[in-house]
Amino acid sequence: MWKINDRLDFKPTEEIIALQEIALQKQINYLYANSAYYKKLLDTNNIDPISIKSIADLTQIPTTSKVDMGKNNTSFQCVPKTEIIEYVTTSGTLGSPIVIALTKNDLKRLAYNEKRSLKIAGITKEDTIQITTTLDKMFMAGMAYYTGAVSLGASVIRSGIGNPAPQWAFIKQFKPTVTIAVPSFLYKLVKYALANKINPNKSSILKAICIGEPIRNNDFTPNKLYQKLSDKWPINLYSTYASTEMMTAFTECDAHSGGHLLPELVIIEILDKDGKPVTNGELGEVTITPLGVEGTPVLRYRTGDLARTHTKKCTCGRNTLRLGPIEARKNQMIKLKGTTIFPQSIEEILVSFDQIEHYVIEISSSTINTDTIQIYLSDRLNSELVKTLQKQFVDSLRVTPKIIRVSNLELIHMLHPEGTRKPKKIIDIRKGTVHE
Template sequence: MALRQQLAYLAHNSPYYQRQFREQHINVADIRTVADLARLPFTTKDDLQRHNWDFLCVPRNQVAEYSSTSGTLGEPVIIGLTKNDLARLYRNEYLSFGCADGGADDVYQLMLTLDRQFMAGIAYYGGLLELGAGIIRVGPGNLAAQLANIQQLQPTALVAVPSFISNLLAFAQEQNINLNDSSIRKIVCIGESIRQEDFQLNALAQKITGQWPNVQLYSTYASTEKQTAFTECGQGQGGHHQPELIVFEIVNEGGQLLKAGETGELVITNLGVEGMPLLRYKTGDLCAYYDAPCACGRTTRRLGPIVGRKQQLIKYKGTTLYPQTIFNVLNSFAEIAAYVVEASRSALGTDELTVTVAFRSEDWVEAPARLRQALQAGLRVLPTLLVAPLPAVLARQQADGKRKPSVFIDRR
């Protein structure tokens, strides 16, 4: 019912989809089930970038909030949300934090931006208000302030990018503070993967839990276009689907639907969105879904870890790999304070790969050699490895005024 309502809404209100339906002779009344969606064309990131405002289904005076994508894979896209969309967004995060074992007795420290048109920040804030939890809005960065608030206000949970938690642990160690003695019991991890394809913790997550065994990590996956999150429960076996808010498909290169456990591209259709709903939107993210009932008691399908993005595939010296594979090697080195992976194009049109790292101490003279060995073993090829001072690497991560650090820069 919700899908049919969203299709009728698009046919009546969306300039972009009205044009698509007309040109391709589509009658949305014929689309009655999720399986019928296969009869409709995909929407791509390029479509959204080139026709951004044609996706808006309401007059501008009904847009309550303007959010934008981060621009990781091209020009940022503006997403307009109505008041009802914001309420839906908060509901989504209320359900997500509840799935991640959150409750009204928790106090969450938000280690992320709530400005710069960042949809996730306002979504987390609204969802936690609906949950009835306490909120500490510290924002990104500023390790000293983060640590001071943990000590003074005693939050029970953090919402943060995992690599930032790794930096917080290093800073706390420098200050002779043991975070295992703190009030923190769980961390909702955003923006970066914490699991391998088999759901085991990856190197970054193992680094965190190795130093901070008292915390439970929860993975969450979302994007501005989805306006919906897939969040883990305590079982850590994938992000739970919220079927009343979104429809998803996993497709192969030919666009055919894949079965449970098969890796392909995630395609989403929003439900209940008024401002800029998307129909069969190809996210570019590669993953699999699982439909066996979860041990937590939920029976919804679950999304497995994101293994890569189609546009970020690197073909280097006869080997194909995604940046996450490189991140997993780099994150296994406690000596590395920061890194940037850069893909570029050679004069011959082939992919080039450079990894720039900053070490926590200049005394670790053996680290570069061990890192080269690990990269060769983990990737089967050896990228160009550069060592730079920490400020230079951090500055490169924040290049072009991006609102969050970029550990992968694609110049191809």
């Protein structure tokens, strides 16, 4: 069923959209017949599934949020238990994680998605891929990279998450050409190498697929993290963006100007704060409708991620829409006296300081319309650096966050609270905030 279709990307836009709309009609009918949640949603809103024929028609259907999914998790499941092959989880907003059940076909779709995605980043069966992400703990991402790489026919090193020393030992022994990693971990890796007489530029690694954190600004120029990393280790960095609910990735090609849409797998809409579609190039919430998902499909799912789309033909020749870097998380907007900022702007400043290895940003509310920002840093940092940092916050963002110095151990405990799979760099303890 999932036969690779790279040529689709080079077809005229109208042809790509026509194909998406056929798949959309099929998906809506599938949801109406099998999803208790979406049958009720369409019936309550008097929407006949047959009437949804185009991407524009989708706007008639209310969007789905993470809260909706958390509240009604089992009613999203479209298949009986006997059809479920794998369960994965994603962090919920209501305490317990959201469960996503996958069928055999969903696993094939996931591998197909990642194979397509790796090929867009120029990776072939000749490559050896080191995967430094979690492959267990009910995590979907690691499994997607693994099955995608296997399906591509590349060699895989499942080095998993772990300290730099064994990662370098794997690199030395198996000579991977590609690494799949969180960019801040790559930075940790290169810092370790330089401190331990390993020349990273003589290693076999030529490119990295960067997950979880943006590496570019909204005009596609390298951001601070990218610059810091490439100053020490100038490998070719490709950004990829995906989420468990959408089971689809947007990955950069050699033009490095946004992640390419895989049109046969997902429909993307960018919505403003009132849920109306924004124009191409404008910032809004990434809202997705995956196609061909059987187990736990979603429709018009609001990711909470803010980004822009680009529809001009890419210099690589593909006609598919491109998604720019995630510029912010919608619910993390910080309200300050007369202005608003996103924690990402604070992070940009923090990562520009080489000496700052770990940080935690805590947002709380002091009065109704003003939030408070506290930044936890290591007590090993010298006071002069902290002063320079404070000045930088005032100069660039006109904010004066409170800086709290704690021991490295305390900081690491804050970053990795029990039960989390990813470091928690932003803690939001504002009342009434939906934590996503």
